Amino acid sequence: MSKQDTHFINIFSLVIGILVAIAIAIFALARNVASHTQDVDVRAEAQYLKSVDGRIQPFAQEAVAGQDNTRLAIKTDTAAAAATGGSAAIPKDGAEVFQQTCSVCHGQGIAGAPKAGDRAAWAPRIAKGKAVLYQHALQGFQGTSGVMPPKGGRVDLPDDLIKAAVDHMVGMAQ
Numbered sequence: 001m002s003k004q005d006t007h008f009i010n011i012f013s014l015v016i017g018i019l020v021a022i023a024i025a026i027f028a029l030a031r032n033v034a035s036h037t038q039d040v041d042v043r044a045e046a047q048y049l050k051s052v053d054g055r056i057q058p059f060a061q062e063a064v065a066g067q068d069n070t071r072l073a074i075k076t077d078t079a080a081a082a083a084t085g086g087s088a089a090i091p092k093d094g095a096e097v098f099q100q101t102c103s104v105c106h107g108q109g110i111a112g113a114p115k116a117g118d119r120a121a122w123a124p125r126i127a128k129g130k131a132v133l134y135q136h137a138l139q140g141f142q143g144t145s146g147v148m149p150p151k152g153g154r155v156d157l158p159d160d161l162i163k164a165a166v167d168h169m170v171g172m173a174q
């Protein structure tokens with residue numbers, strides 16, 4: 001190796017060494033600054049805290065008689081769903097009952113259910129009179145084409161809502 005080469009390698013190593021030292025210094029500085037700013041912000045961020053809170057919640061919560069159950073009230077949607085055996089929340093009118101529940105079978109005419117809006121399928125049923133249809137919707141009905149479960153499975157719903165849903169479906173077929 002010539003003297004010139006040795007000189008080059010020395011300078012080259014020195015430059016690389018300085019660059020590595022600078023990189024490490026910048027890294028350390030960035031970590032240091034972040035620990036005072038970014039990390040703190042992220043950990044204090046409301047959305048983040050909420051998501052952590054959600055993740056560390058117990059699977060189920062029970063209301064205990066005689067104790068303060070107000071915490072449970074926040075999750076009314078979930079509580080309502082739990083009370084109805086996991087079904088959707090309480091609908092407000094016949095159209096909503098139809099969409100949430102009845103349409104599962106009557107929407108496409110599944111399992112022998114008369115398809116909503118199908119006049120030919122509904123005409124002979126409508127001819128039985130509303131009172132019969134109400135009764136069959138409320139108490140369930142086993143006809144020739146299939147099984148209509150009581151209240152379409154939503155036994156938690158009040159009779160009036162089910163009747164409103166019958167009215168809605170009858171209306172669709174007229």
Ligand code: HEC
Pocket residue numbers: 097098101102103104105106110111112113114125128132133134136137141142143144145146147148149151152153154162165166
């Ligand atoms: C699990 C499927 C299913 C769901 C959900 C369902 N139905 Fe039915 N429904 C049927 C079947 C099947 C029939 C036809 C029974 C037959 O005539 O053999 C039927 C028939 C009916 C009839 C006609 C009864 C008659 O006397 O001809 C009415 C009214 C009715 N359903 C209302 C409803 C309402 C209201 C809901 C929602 C609250 C609902 N159904 C949800 C399956 C279902």
